[in-house]
Amino acid sequence: MELWHDRILVLDFGSQYTQLIARRIREAQVYSQILPCTVPLATILAYRPSGIILSGGPASVYEKKAPKISVEVLNQQIPVLGICYGMQLVTHLMDGEVEKAAKREYGRAELLLDDTSDLFKGIGGGKTTTVWMSHGDRIERMPKGFRSIAHTANSPVAAMKAVDAKRRIYCLQFHPEVAHTPEGTRMLRNFVLDICGCKPTWTMSSYVETSVKQIREQVGDARVICALSGGVDSSVAAVLTHRAIGDRLTCVFVDNGLLRQGEVEKVRKTFAAQFKMNVRVLGKGREFLAALARTIDPERKRKIIGRLFIKFFEAEAMRNGKAAYLVQGTLYPDVIESVSFKGPSATIKTHHNVGGLPTRMKLRLIEPLRELFKDEVRVLGKELGIADEIVWRQPFPGPGLAIRIIGTVTEDRLRIVREADVIVLEEIKRAGLYRDTWQAFAVLLPIKSVGVMGDQRTYEHVVAVRAVTSLDGMTADWARLPGEVLATISSRIINEVRGVNRVVYDISSKPPSTIEWE
Numbered sequence: 171m172e173l174w175h176d177r178i179l180v181l182d183f184g185s186q187y188t189q190l191i192a193r194r195i196r197e198a199q200v201y202s203q204i205l206p207c208t209v210p211l212a213t214i215l216a217y218r219p220s221g222i223i224l225s226g227g228p229a230s231v232y233e234k235k236a237p238k239i240s241v242e243v244l245n246q247q248i249p250v251l252g253i254c255y256g257m258q259l260v261t262h263l264m265d266g267e268v269e270k271a272a273k274r275e276y277g278r279a280e281l282l283l284d285d286t287s288d289l290f291k292g293i294g295g296g297k298t299t300t301v302w303m304s305h306g307d308r309i310e311r312m313p314k315g316f317r318s319i320a321h322t323a324n325s326p327v328a329a330m331k332a333v334d335a336k337r338r339i340y341c342l343q344f345h346p347e348v349a350h351t352p353e354g355t356r357m358l359r360n361f362v363l364d365i366c367g368c369k370p371t372w373t374m375s376s377y378v379e380t381s382v383k384q385i386r387e388q389v390g391d392a393r394v395i396c397a398l399s400g401g402v403d404s405s406v407a408a409v410l411t412h413r414a415i416g417d418r419l420t421c422v423f424v425d426n427g428l429l430r431q432g433e434v435e436k437v438r439k440t441f442a443a444q445f446k447m448n449v450r451v452l453g454k455g456r457e458f459l460a461a462l463a464r465t466i467d468p469e470r471k472r473k474i475i476g477r478l479f480i481k482f483f484e485a486e487a488m489r490n491g492k493a494a495y496l497v498q499g500t501l502y503p504d505v506i507e508s509v510s511f512k513g514p515s516a517t518i519k520t521h522h523n524v525g526g527l528p529t530r531m532k533l534r535l536i537e538p539l540r541e542l543f544k545d546e547v548r549v550l551g552k553e554l555g556i557a558d559e560i561v562w563r564q565p566f567p568g569p570g571l572a573i574r575i576i577g578t579v580t581e582d583r584l585r586i587v588r589e590a591d592v593i594v595l596e597e598i599k600r601a602g603l604y605r606d607t608w609q610a611f612a613v614l615l616p617i618k619s620v621g622v623m624g625d626q627r628t629y630e631h632v633v634a635v636r637a638v639t640s641l642d643g644m645t646a647d648w649a650r651l652p653g654e655v656l657a658t659i660s661s662r663i664i665n666e667v668r669g670v671n672r673v674v675y676d677i678s679s680k681p682p683s684t685i686e687w688e
């Protein structure tokens with residue numbers, strides 16, 4: 171059986187929403203990939219796309235330095251959908267006219283449909299639908315051979331298509347990929363399934379099949395190791411690899427003494443007992459704590475932990491009959507980030523992972539999730555029979571509780587955050603808020619404050635509670651938790667965690683703050 175899936179390429183011009191376009195298409199079970207707009211035509215064709223989407227972008231096509239593509243991309247008999255900047259670019263490349271609009275259009279607009287024969291089939295009762303606009307330029311004159319298929323009060327050409335049906339070029343001034351365009355998904359489906367003729371075969375069960383086969387081919391009969399954290403990504407990558415090569419996979423879980431309560435047992439139970447995988451748990455808490463002693467600086471903490479982690483992992487890998495491959499839970503957003511049209515970003519924090527290993531040890535990488543978004547990884551995890559408790563876990567940073575203790579890390583301070591963390595999560599779950607919250611946790615502050623308990627003066631620690639909502643961890647807002655939930659968390663922490671007499675709630679968003687405190 172050929173393992174081919176029809177695919178749509180999204181060329182990125184720097185829009186905030188490029189990833190969303192790819193996700194919406196994948197939701198229609200069609201594989202979609204993002205490439206920077208700078209790739210040459212030959213590369214585009216090598217992917218054998220059934221359709222090409224040109225994303226939006228911050229530039230204006232009439233500026234000298236605006237990103238462009240060769241007009242040849244439009245002449246390949248491959249259907250094209252231009253979105254916002256993409257529409258303006260099609261217009262510009264085909265000798266239409268784009269100019270700064272007298273009135274910018276941001277936010278919701280009422281789209282009046284003038285042609286519902288293909289792209290808008292089944293939309294808005296054939297009359298009108300709400301769309302999300304975000305542009306300052308507009309089409310003054312369409313290219314020759316195009317006609318308008320929808321308008322708004324402000325944009326006479328809010329959508330257009332090539333009159334010659336064989337050319338199959340469509341353009342939208344608004345953003346069909348965002349949730350504020352309620353029928354946008356339907357429009358993208360019309361494009362992908364009807365106009366491009368893609369078959370909806372991209373499902374997570376087909377993904378399991380494809381990657382099991384790929385992993386087997388790649389690995390041959392070599393041995394493979396995986397750093398398993400019990401988090402969503404490494405867990406799903408490990409189980410998938412195990413499905414492909416069974417006992418030749420060894421998972422290494424480092425108990426760095428900075429984990430949450432019950433974590434070690436949970437990982438053992440799930441992966442060793444349930445999935446019958448080779449799991450080595452390295453109990454290294456004492457070494458990590460000794461190395462961290464008296465360290466206050468957050469970046470130093472991160473580096474010490476990262477270095478030790480690699481040291482133990484390396485030793486274990488050597489012990490393991492010289493594995494030739496390392497499994498990593500790299501996700502698609504990381505891949506996109508590194509090929510992005512936008513430049514590299516500043517280092518805010520040194521994130522801990524095992525990326526330093528392969529070059530030192532000549533290990534080759536297996537990255538079975540590198541084409542997936544986080545929500546797809548969760549569906550894949552379900553498909554593989556992994557329990558909800560892991561599949562829906564909130565992210566937990568590699569450096570663990572060390573970066574949630576501001577100041578020095580000691581056994582007693584670890585006990586305090588650990589106990590407070592259990593209470594925060596219990597109450598968030600009890601209130602049914604766990605899945606809607608990106609993360610919720612406790613942070614131990616390096617100050618003491620005065621309190622009164624049972625008529626006695628106390629002088630004890632302060633715990634900050636942090637709960638945020640976010641789509642991808644890149645930006646976040648503090649969660650508007652109900653007052654009663656906060657009240658319960660606060661009184662439980664003060665009553666149950668010895669050494670704490672005050673709880674505060676963190677009401678900062680990211681940016682300018684970050685999610686973790688260090």
Ligand SMILES: Nc1ncnc2c1ncn2[C@@H]1O[C@H](COP(=O)(O)OP(=O)(O)OP(=O)(O)O)[C@@H](O)[C@H]1O
Pocket residue numbers: 396397398399400401402403404405422423424425426498499522523524563564565566567568
């Ligand atoms: N205690 C640990 N033992 C072994 N490997 C670890 C440990 N902590 C982190 N890692 C490795 O570092 C990688 C990066 O961690 P990260 O938290 O980003 O991903 P994750 O834990 O798999 O998923 P999630 O983002 O859901 O927490 C992990 O995938 C894992 O390979």
Ligand SMILES: O=c1[nH]c(=O)c2[nH+]cn([C@@H]3O[C@H](COP(=O)(O)O)[C@@H](O)[C@H]3O)c2[nH]1
Pocket residue numbers: 519520521522523565566567568569609643644680683684685686687688
């Ligand atoms: O694997 C990880 N290793 C790390 O070193 C690390 N530091 C932060 N995080 C997680 O990343 C997301 C963004 O966190 P920040 O806003 O604090 O940078 C949040 O979800 C954090 O929990 C980490 N994950």
Ligand SMILES: NC(=O)CC[C@H](N)C(=O)O
Pocket residue numbers: 185225226227228229230253254255256304305306307308
């Ligand atoms: N969202 C976009 O793609 C904007 C396109 C262009 N920069 C404009 O303002 O019209």
Ligand SMILES: [Mg+2]
Pocket residue numbers: 399401402565566567568
């Ligand atoms: Mg993790």
